[in-house]
Amino acid sequence: MTAPNMTAAETRQLVLDTLAAIAPEADLAHLPGDAVLREELDLDSMDFLNFVTALHERTGIDIPEADYPSLSTLDGAVAYLRREPPGPATA
Amino acid sequence: MTDFLMPSLGADMEAGTLAEWLVKPGDAVKRGDVVAVVETDKGAIEIEIFNDGVVSELVVPVGARVPVGTVLARLGDTAQTPAPKPPLAPAVAAPSPPTPPSASPPSASPPSAPPPSAPARPRSSPAARRLAAARGIDLARMAGSGPGGAIVLADLEAPRPAAPRGDLAARRGFDPAAMRLAIGSAMSRSKREIPHYYLSETIDCTAALAWLERRNRDRAPPERVLPAALFVRAVALALAKTPELNGYWQDGHFQPGGGVHIGWAIALRGGGLVAPAIRDADALSVDGIMAAMRDLVLRARGARLRGSELTAPTITITSLGDRGAEAVWPIIYPPQVAMVGIGRIVTRPWVVGGSIAARPVVTLTLAGDHRASDGHLGGRFLAEIGRRLQEIEAP
Numbered sequence: 001m002t003a004p005n006m007t008a009a010e011t012r013q014l015v016l017d018t019l020a021a022i023a024p025e026a027d028l029a030h031l032p033g034d035a036v037l038r039e040e041l042d043l044d045s046m047d048f049l050n051f052v053t054a055l056h057e058r059t060g061i062d063i064p065e066a067d068y069p070s071l072s073t074l075d076g077a078v079a080y081l082r083r084e085p086p087g088p089a090t091a
Numbered sequence: 092m093t094d095f096l097m098p099s100l101g102a103d104m105e106a107g108t109l110a111e112w113l114v115k116p117g118d119a120v121k122r123g124d125v126v127a128v129v130e131t132d133k134g135a136i137e138i139e140i141f142n143d144g145v146v147s148e149l150v151v152p153v154g155a156r157v158p159v160g161t162v163l164a165r166l167g168d169t170a171q172t173p174a175p176k177p178p179l180a181p182a183v184a185a186p187s188p189p190t191p192p193s194a195s196p197p198s199a200s201p202p203s204a205p206p207p208s209a210p211a212r213p214r215s216s217p218a219a220r221r222l223a224a225a226r227g228i229d230l231a232r233m234a235g236s237g238p239g240g241a242i243v244l245a246d247l248e249a250p251r252p253a254a255p256r257g258d259l260a261a262r263r264g265f266d267p268a269a270m271r272l273a274i275g276s277a278m279s280r281s282k283r284e285i286p287h288y289y290l291s292e293t294i295d296c297t298a299a300l301a302w303l304e305r306r307n308r309d310r311a312p313p314e315r316v317l318p319a320a321l322f323v324r325a326v327a328l329a330l331a332k333t334p335e336l337n338g339y340w341q342d343g344h345f346q347p348g349g350g351v352h353i354g355w356a357i358a359l360r361g362g363g364l365v366a367p368a369i370r371d372a373d374a375l376s377v378d379g380i381m382a383a384m385r386d387l388v389l390r391a392r393g394a395r396l397r398g399s400e401l402t403a404p405t406i407t408i409t410s411l412g413d414r415g416a417e418a419v420w421p422i423i424y425p426p427q428v429a430m431v432g433i434g435r436i437v438t439r440p441w442v443v444g445g446s447i448a449a450r451p452v453v454t455l456t457l458a459g460d461h462r463a464s465d466g467h468l469g470g471r472f473l474a475e476i477g478r479r480l481q482e483i484e485a486p
Contacts, residue, residue, distance in 0.1 A: 025360060044358070044412045045317050046388050053312040065307055065315070 008078060015077045018054045022047050033075035060086030093142050095164040097157050100131055100401040102425045103277035107131045108156040109163065118146045120166070125397065127163065132266070132273035133365045137397045144168055270363035278422050285340075285423050286461040292473040295443075296436055296451045299480045306377075319410045320381040322433050322453075325479035326408055327351050327372035327380075333472040335464045336429040336457075337405045345428060345463040348405025354424065355384060356409040357391040366424065367396050368403035377483075411435055418454040428463040431476075432456035 006014070016028050023041040031040065038048060052063050052071065061084045063071070070080040097107055111128040120126055125137040126146075144166035151163045281287075299321050307315045330337045330351050338348040351373040354366035367390075369375070369383045390396050407424050410433040419432035434454040441450035455476055459469045 023360065038414065042360075044414065045319070046385065046412075049312065049315060049317060050385075050389075056312040062311055065304070 006082070008082065011078045011081050012074070014058060015055070015074060015081070018051055018058070019074075021054065022051055031074055034073050036072055037074065037077075038072070055081065062086075092147070092168065093144060093166045094162045095126070095140055095142075095166060097129070097151075097159050097161045097163055098138060098398050098402070099159045100129075100133070100136060100398050101273075101277065102280060103273035104131055104159060106156055106158045107136075109151045109153055110135055111153060112149055112164075114146050114149075114164075116146050116148060120144060120146060128395065129398070132269045133363075133396070133401065134359075135395050136401065137395045139397060139399055140166075142166055267362045270359075274363060277424065281422050281425050285425060285428075287423060288459050288461050288466050288469065289420050289456065290459070290466055290469045290473055291418060291454055291456045292470075292477055293452050293454050294477040294480055295441060296453050296480065299483055300436070300451055302483045314378075316377055316381045317384075318436065319412070319433070320377050320384060321480065321483060322410060322455075322476075323353055323355070323369065323372060323380050323384070323408060324375070324377055325476045325483075326406075326431050327353055327369075327375075328479050329472055329475035330406065331373060332475055333464075333468055335468055336459065336472055338428060338463075339405070339426040340428050340460055340463055341426050350405065352403040352405045354404025354407035354427070355387055356407060357388050360392060365391050365396065365401070366404060366407050366409075367391060367400035370403060406430065408433065418456055420456055421458040423458050423460055428460035429469075430458045432458070 016031075019026065019031075019037070019041065020028055022043065026041050037043060037051075041047075043051065048068070052068070055061070055071075055077070056063050059081055061081060063080075063084075067080065067084075071077040097109075100107075108130040109127060110130045112126070113128070114120060114124075114126045120140050121143050122139075122141055124140050126140045127138045128135050129138050130136075145168075146164055147167040148165040149163070150165060151157055151161065157163075296318070300318065303316060303318060303321065334347055335345065337351055339346045350371050352368040352370050353372040355369055356364050356366040358364050367387050369380060369387065372380060372383075375383065387396070387400070404424075404427065406427055406429050407421070408431045409419055409421055411419055413435055415435045417437055418434040421430035421432045423430045432455070434456070436451050436453045438449050439452050440447050441452060442448075443450065455473055457469045457473055459466070
C-alpha cells in the first residue's frame with residue numbers, strides 16, 4: 001500500500017497513527033493541521049527520525065532528509081505522502 | 092547454593108517491587124538470563140542473573156517491595172562454573188540489611204497471575220523484540236498469539252491495527268513523582284560528595300555535518316544517523332587517551348571502568364530521565380552506536396531496559412538535541428567521575444583562516460570529579476573530542 005493510492009482521509013489516519021505510537025500521551029484528536037509537530041508534540045530528533053522511518057516503512061516513500069521540512073505539520077505530511085512516489089532505496 | 096539478590100540499579104535505588112517471575116523452581120538458568128522484572132523508580136526493569144544454576148526456590152512473591160540486597164530466589168548449583176562476582180553494582184553507599192519481604196509468605200510456586208498492583212507486561216520472543224525495536228513498535232500495545240499470549244514475529248508481521256490512543260500508563264509502573272524523588276536524591280548526593288569542576292569547548296561541526304549529509308543522502312530512513320552518534324563515538328575514542336575520566340570513585344579511590352560503557356541520558360516523555368549504557372562504545376562503528384541509541388531510546392520510553400544496562404555506564408553523556416539549549420553544565424551521576432554535555436548545534440560567526448564565516452558550532456562541556464582528575468586533563472579530553480570530530484573516518 002502506498003500513500004498515493006490512499007484517500008486523503010486514509011493518509012491522514014496513517015500519519016496520526018504513526019504519531020500516536022511516538023507520542024502516546026498527545027491529544028491528537030485536537031491537533032491543528034498547521035501546528036508544527038516537533039513543537040506541538042515535543043518531538044526530539046530521534047522521535048522525528050522514528051516518525052519518518054515509520055512513514056517510510058508503511059508507504060515505501062524514501063523521504064530524504066532534504067524533504068523533512070515538508071513534513072513539519074500534519075497537513076504538510078499528508079500532502080507530501082500523497083504526492084511522492086515510492087522510492088528506489090526501499091529495502 | 093547461591094542467592095539471587097535484589098540488585099542495586101543505581102545510586103538512587105533503595106528498594107524494588109518484584110513485578111514478574113520469568114522462571115520457576117526447577118528451571119535451569121545461565122548467567123545473563125533475564126529471570127525477573129522489577130518495578131523501580133525508573134520503571135519496569137528486566138533483571139538478569141549472574142550465576143549458572145537451577146532455580147530451587149522463589150523467595151519473594153510477585154507484588155512484594157523489598158530493599159536492595161534482599162534474597163529474591165535461591166539457586167542450586169549445576170556443578171560447572173564457579174559463581175562469578177556480579178558486575179559492578181557500584182551504587183549504594185550502604186546496602187540496606189535484607190528484611191523479610193512483607194507479610195505475605197514466600198511463594199515456592201510460580202505465580203499464576205500478578206496482583207493488580209503488579210503490571211503484566213506481554214512476553215515476547217527475542218526475534219519479535221528485535222523487529223519491534225527496528226520498527227519502533229511498542230510491544231506493550233500489542234496482543235500476542237504465541238504461547239501464553241507471547242508476542243511472536245508473526246504478530247509483528249501481521250498488518251498493524253491502528254495504534255490505540257495511549258496514555259502515560261503505557262509505561263506501566265512508571266511514577267513520575269517517584270522518579271523525580273530518585274533523581275533528586277542521586278543529584279543531591281552528587282552535589283554533596285563530588286567536588287565538580289567544569290570546562291567548555293566550542294567545536295566547529297562543518298566537517299562532521301557534511302560527512303553526515305553525504306552519509307545519509309542515499310540511505311533509507313532506518314539506516315540514517317543523527318549527529319549525536321558522531322558525538323558519542325568521538326567521546327568514546329577520546330577516552331582512550333584520558334582513561335582517568337572513565338570509571339568510578341569507590342572507597343576513597345578511583346577505579347577504572349572495565350571498558351568504555353557510555354551512559355546515554357534519555358528524557359522520558361512523562362518527565363524524568365534514565366541513562367542506560369551503550370556498551371563498549373569505543374569498539375562500535377557510527378552505525379553501531381546509532382543502532383544502540385535507537386534501541387535504548389525505544390526501550391527506555393516503551394518496553395523495558397535491563398538491570399545491567401543501568402549499572403554498566405562508566406561515564407555519561409547528555410545531549411540536548413536540536414531543540415535544546417546551547418550548553419549544559421552536567422551533574423555527575425555517582426559513582427562515575429565525569430559527565431559530558433553536548434549542546435544544540437548553532438550557526439555562529441567563526442574565524443576561519445583569518446576571516447569570519449558562518450559556521451555550525453557546538454558547545455561541549457565536561458563536569459569532572461576533582462578527586463579523580465584535574466581540569467588540565469579534562470581540557471585535553473575536550474580537545475581530543477574536537478579533533479576527532481574534524482576527521483571522521485568511514486563508518
